[in-house]
Amino acid sequence: MEQTVEQKLEALYELQTIHTKIDKIRQTRGELPMEVADLEDDVAGLETRIQKIKAELDDLEDAIVNRKNMIKEAQALIKKYETQQNNVKNNREFDALAKEIEIQGLEIQVCEKKIKEYQYEIKTKTDVYESAAQNLEDRKKDLEVKKAELATITSETQKEEEVLLTQAEKANEKIDERLLFAYNRLRGNFKNGLAVVTIERDSCSGCFNKIPPQRQSDIRQRKKIIVCEHCGRILIDETMSEDIKSEAV
Numbered sequence: 263m264e265q266t267v268e269q270k271l272e273a274l275y276e277l278q279t280i281h282t283k284i285d286k287i288r289q290t291r292g293e294l295p296m297e298v299a300d301l302e303d304d305v306a307g308l309e310t311r312i313q314k315i316k317a318e319l320d321d322l323e324d325a326i327v328n329r330k331n332m333i334k335e336a337q338a339l340i341k342k343y344e345t346q347q348n349n350v351k352n353n354r355e356f357d358a359l360a361k362e363i364e365i366q367g368l369e370i371q372v373c374e375k376k377i378k379e380y381q382y383e384i385k386t387k388t389d390v391y392e393s394a395a396q397n398l399e400d401r402k403k404d405l406e407v408k409k410a411e412l413a414t415i416t417s418e419t420q421k422e423e424e425v426l427l428t429q430a431e432k433a434n435e436k437i438d439e440r441l442l443f444a445y446n447r448l449r450g451n452f453k454n455g456l457a458v459v460t461i462e463r464d465s466c467s468g469c470f471n472k473i474p475p476q477r478q479s480d481i482r483q484r485k486k487i488i489v490c491e492h493c494g495r496i497l498i499d500e501t502m503s504e505d506i507k508s509e510a511v
Contacts (some may be wrong), residue, residue, distance in 0.1 A: 265438075268484040271458075271498050273436040274445055278429045278458040284454045287419045287426070294412045301405040308398040315391045322380045322387070329373040336366040336373070441487075448495060458496045464473070469493035 267274070341361045343366070350356045434442060448457035452468070459468040461478055473481075473491040481488050482499040490495055 265436075266484075267486055268502075269442060270437070271484060271487065271496075271502065273433065274300045274441070274458045274496060275498055275502065277433040277437065277445065278431060280426055280433055280455070281455060282448065284423060284426045284430065287423050291412060291415050292421065294408060295417065297403065298408050298412055299399055301408060304401045305398065305405060308394055308401060311393050312391065312398060315387055315394065319384060319387055319391065322384050326377050326380050329377050333370050333373045339366045445496070451494070456495065458498060459490070460498055460500050460502075462500065464499060465497065466490040466493060468495040473497070 285375065309349075329340050340363050343363045347356055347359045351360065360389070371418075395452070437445070445457050448492060449455045459466060460472060461481060464475075465472050468491050469490060471490065473490070477488065480486070481497050482500070482501070
């Protein structure tokens with residue numbers, strides 16, 4: 263059975279009333295859901311950064327161990343060549359061994375220089391690591407507090423919200439698809455989510471612009487769906503809103 267315009271308007275206002283109650287419940291949570299999500303992102307980012315720094319520190323420690331082993335090998339070769347120098351038969355062999363000893367000595371110097379560079383990097387990265395770890399600890403504490411606050415607020419209103427969401431689903435079924443699409447688009451256009459509003463003091467209660475007397479008369483006749491010329495919201499007369507509220511009671 264085809265709905266009358268009045269029935270369509272009543273269905274729209276009923277849905278708007280339910281959505282307004284849901285919006286108010288969600289407003290009590292304020293920015294908490296967003297703050298929790300941001301903190302979760304911060305924690306994940308810091309954990310990834312800390313893991314990366316830890317891996318870099320491990321690599322530097324391994325590099326130091328490798329360089330120390332290279333020094334030991336060079337020192338062993340120097341001792342070997344020095345021993346061999348005592349048994350050479352001519353200056354040519356002696357000079358060749360001296361050259362090898364010099365090369366190993368330079369290798370030791372390079373390794374010692376690298377070790378100092380690695381140790382400096384370790385100190386710098388350790389400072390960054392400790393700062394990030396402290397930051398992570400602080401963020402985790404903040405996240406626990408915010409989650410607890412959100413959980414408390416949510417638990418207090420969850421049942422009421424679930425009931426209202428069920429009511430909204432049923433109210434959706436009373437509205438044809440095209441009209442429902444327009445309603446939802448309007449809700450998305452306004453921060454307060456008001457798509458259907460009443461006439462108050464000869465004005466649109468959504469944008470507070472004056473409504474001409476003839477247009478008010480047309481709205482009260484409920485013969486067609488009329489939108490505000492200024493904000494585009496669907497307009498209903500004040501008596502309809504009062505009638506629906508009294509029926510709900």
